[in-house]
Amino acid sequence: MDADISLVHAPSIFDFRTRDIKLGPISDVIPSTPVFEMYPVGFISMLNSLISSGYNARICNVAAMMVSSASFDPVKYLKHVKSKIYGIDLHWLPHANGALKVAKIIKDLHPDSKVLLGGFSASYFADDIMTHYGYIDYILKGDLQETNIVKLAGAEDSYQALDRVPNLIYRKNNRIIHNKIEYSSIDDVFLNYGLLMKNAIKYHDIKGHLPYASWLDNTEAMTVIEHGCSFNCAFCGGSNFAYKNNYNSVAPLYRKPLVIAEEISLVGEMLGSPVFITGDMNNAGEKFYSSLFKELKDRKVSLPLLTEYFTPPGKEYLNELSHRFPDFTVEISPESSSEVIRNRNGRPYSNKGLEDFLQNAVTAGAKKIDVYFTIGMSGQTVNDVNADIDYSEKLMKKFSSAKEKLYTFISPLTPFIDPGSLIYEHPETYGFKITAKTITDYFNLLENGKIWTDFLNYYTNWMSVEQIARATYESEIRMIKMRQSLGLLKDVDADEIVKNITAYMHGDDYISNENKSSHLSYIEKDVEWSNKHKLTRDSFLISLYKDYNDFKKKL
Incomplete structure (x- = not known):
C-alpha cells in the first residue's frame, strides 16, 4: 500500500555493518545501541496525527532492521516503500551521516517524491543543509510538528500551497524560503502505541515499526x-x-x-x-x-x-x-x-x-x-x-x-x-574547543572515523581527547570490578567485560556483538x-512473533 508520508529512521552511520569501526562507549548510558536505532518518540505522535486526519502514513525503522539482520538490504527495502513524501529524522547530530545518506538513496530511488528532514539538528543546520544538499526538498523547523506535517501532507505540489505550511523551509526560484513560524499545540501530542501496532499489521511491516532493535525481547x-x-x-x-x-x-x-x-x-x-x-x-x-x-x-x-x-x-x-x-x-x-x-x-x-x-x-x-x-x-x-x-x-x-x-x-x-547548547554557543566561557561547525563537518567525522574518539567534536582546557579516552576505559574497568566485588555482577561476566575493554583500549581484538550493536561495557541497563508484562492479546502476539523470528534465525 502506498503512503502519503513515510517516516524513515536511519542508523547513525549508514555502512556500520561493513566498515571496520570501533564505536566504543558512545551509547553506553542510553537504551539504544551505538547505531542509535531508536527512532524519536515524536514519530508515533506524528503518525497518530496523520492517520487521524485521514492520511496513509507508516514508520520505516531502517536502522533497527539493519541492526537485527546482516542480510537486510536497506536499498531494496526502501525501493518497495512507495510514498509521496519521505520524512527522515535528523534530530540528534549522530545521525548526520546516516540520515543524509538515506535521503540520497531515497531521492535516487524515487526522484518524483519529496524528501523531508526534521528534528533539532535539521532545524539548527537548516540553511546549511538546503544550500549544500540539493536532494533535500523540505525541512520542518523546530519542535511540535504534529499539525504542520498534516498541513504538508495536504499541500499540493505548488508554491502557493507550500506557503501555507508553517515552519516549512523549501526552495523557490533558486532561493531558500522560510515560512512563518507557528508551532502545533502541546495538546496535539499523543503517543498511540495501539495505532502503532495496527499500522504495522496494515502495512505488513512489523519490523519497520519497531521502536528499537530489541523491542520484541524487552x-x-x-x-x-x-x-x-x-x-x-x-x-x-x-x-x-x-x-x-x-x-x-x-x-x-x-x-x-x-x-x-x-x-x-x-x-x-x-x-x-x-x-x-x-x-x-x-x-x-x-x-x-x-x-x-x-x-x-x-x-x-x-x-x-x-x-x-x-x-x-x-x-x-x-x-x-x-x-x-x-x-x-x-x-x-x-x-x-x-x-x-x-x-x-x-x-x-x-x-x-x-x-x-x-x-x-x-x-x-x-x-x-x-x-x-x-x-x-x-x-x-x-x-x-x-x-x-x-x-x-x-x-x-x-x-x-x-x-x-x-x-x-x-x-x-x-x-x-x-x-545550540550553552557550551556549543559559548565554548570559551566553558573552557571548550569545538572542532566542527558545519553539517558537512559532522557528516565527514562520521564517514571517516575509525574509532569513537575520531568522532568527538571537542576537547577541553582540562582534558585532551586522549585523556578523555583513557579516563573512559579506566573508569569503565574500575566500575565493573566494583560491581563484581559488591555482587552486582557475576565473576565470569565481569572478567569478560574487563578483558574486552582492556583489549579495546590497546587496539587488540575484542569480542564484538554479532550485529555490531553492543555497548562497549555490555551492561544491561x-x-x-x-x-514483567501483563498478558494481553497484543503482548501474546508479540511473544509469538518473537518466537517465530528466533526460530527463523536458528534455521
Missing part, C-alpha cells in the same frame, strides 16, 4: 510529560537556552495529566509493558503529579514505571509515587561528584541533597536506582573522574541491598557537544523486574 513504552526544559545543563541541546533559541519560543510546555494517563492506560491494555516517563514529574509541581497519579488510579493502571529526575525530589513525592505504584525505578544524573563541577554545568544541587534522595528512594521501595556520571565536563580533570568512581563505590555500598539495587554508570560526552 518491550517498553514511553510517554513524555513536557517539551522543552526548565534547566540549563551546559552541554544539552534540549536545554531551556537551546530550546528557546532554536526550536520553540516557550519552554517548558507541560502536557495535560489526563492525556498522559490515557496514553499509559492504552499501553496497559495493548502491551502490558513497563512505561518510561520522560521528564521530571516532581519538577512539574505537586498539582501536576498529584493529578497524573489520580488519573492513573482512576484508570486502574498498575504497570511498572521508570522515572527520571533532573533534581532530587523530596520524601513526600517519593512516598506518594510508591503508594500509587509499588513497581517503580528512579534515575538521576549528577554528572560529577564535585558540587562545583556539577553546578558549573547546570546541575544545581548538593551531594547531601543527592544522598537524601537516594535514601528516600530506597525507603520508598524503588526497585532499581540508576545514577549517571559523565566524563568531559567543564572544569573536570582526570583526578575528578577518579573521584567520581570513588564516590560511585560509596553510593553503591551505601544504598544497595538484597531488595533494592543502585547502579552507577559513567561515560564520556559522546560523540558530540550538542549544537534495564532491570529484570521490568521484563
Whole structure:
C-alpha cells in the first residue's frame, strides 16, 4: 500500500555493518545501541496525527532492521516503500551521516517524491543543509510538528500551497524560503502505541515499526510529560537556552495529566509493558503529579514505571509515587561528584541533597536506582573522574541491598557537544574547543572515523581527547570490578567485560556483538523486574512473533 508520508529512521552511520569501526562507549548510558536505532518518540505522535486526519502514513525503522539482520538490504527495502513524501529524522547530530545518506538513496530511488528532514539538528543546520544538499526538498523547523506535517501532507505540489505550511523551509526560484513560524499545540501530542501496532499489521511491516532493535525481547513504552526544559545543563541541546533559541519560543510546555494517563492506560491494555516517563514529574509541581497519579488510579493502571529526575525530589513525592505504584525505578544524573563541577554545568544541587534522595528512594521501595556520571565536563580533570568512581563505590555500598539495587554508570560526552547548547554557543566561557561547525563537518567525522574518539567534536582546557579516552576505559574497568566485588555482577561476566575493554583500549581484538550493536561495557541497563508484562492479546502476539523470528534465525 502506498503512503502519503513515510517516516524513515536511519542508523547513525549508514555502512556500520561493513566498515571496520570501533564505536566504543558512545551509547553506553542510553537504551539504544551505538547505531542509535531508536527512532524519536515524536514519530508515533506524528503518525497518530496523520492517520487521524485521514492520511496513509507508516514508520520505516531502517536502522533497527539493519541492526537485527546482516542480510537486510536497506536499498531494496526502501525501493518497495512507495510514498509521496519521505520524512527522515535528523534530530540528534549522530545521525548526520546516516540520515543524509538515506535521503540520497531515497531521492535516487524515487526522484518524483519529496524528501523531508526534521528534528533539532535539521532545524539548527537548516540553511546549511538546503544550500549544500540539493536532494533535500523540505525541512520542518523546530519542535511540535504534529499539525504542520498534516498541513504538508495536504499541500499540493505548488508554491502557493507550500506557503501555507508553517515552519516549512523549501526552495523557490533558486532561493531558500522560510515560512512563518507557528508551532502545533502541546495538546496535539499523543503517543498511540495501539495505532502503532495496527499500522504495522496494515502495512505488513512489523519490523519497520519497531521502536528499537530489541523491542520484541524487552518491550517498553514511553510517554513524555513536557517539551522543552526548565534547566540549563551546559552541554544539552534540549536545554531551556537551546530550546528557546532554536526550536520553540516557550519552554517548558507541560502536557495535560489526563492525556498522559490515557496514553499509559492504552499501553496497559495493548502491551502490558513497563512505561518510561520522560521528564521530571516532581519538577512539574505537586498539582501536576498529584493529578497524573489520580488519573492513573482512576484508570486502574498498575504497570511498572521508570522515572527520571533532573533534581532530587523530596520524601513526600517519593512516598506518594510508591503508594500509587509499588513497581517503580528512579534515575538521576549528577554528572560529577564535585558540587562545583556539577553546578558549573547546570546541575544545581548538593551531594547531601543527592544522598537524601537516594535514601528516600530506597525507603520508598524503588526497585532499581540508576545514577549517571559523565566524563568531559567543564572544569573536570582526570583526578575528578577518579573521584567520581570513588564516590560511585560509596553510593553503591551505601544504598544497595538484597531488595533494592543502585547502579552507577559513567561515560564520556559522546560523540558530540550538542549544537545550540550553552557550551556549543559559548565554548570559551566553558573552557571548550569545538572542532566542527558545519553539517558537512559532522557528516565527514562520521564517514571517516575509525574509532569513537575520531568522532568527538571537542576537547577541553582540562582534558585532551586522549585523556578523555583513557579516563573512559579506566573508569569503565574500575566500575565493573566494583560491581563484581559488591555482587552486582557475576565473576565470569565481569572478567569478560574487563578483558574486552582492556583489549579495546590497546587496539587488540575484542569480542564484538554479532550485529555490531553492543555497548562497549555490555551492561544491561534495564532491570529484570521490568521484563514483567501483563498478558494481553497484543503482548501474546508479540511473544509469538518473537518466537517465530528466533526460530527463523536458528534455521
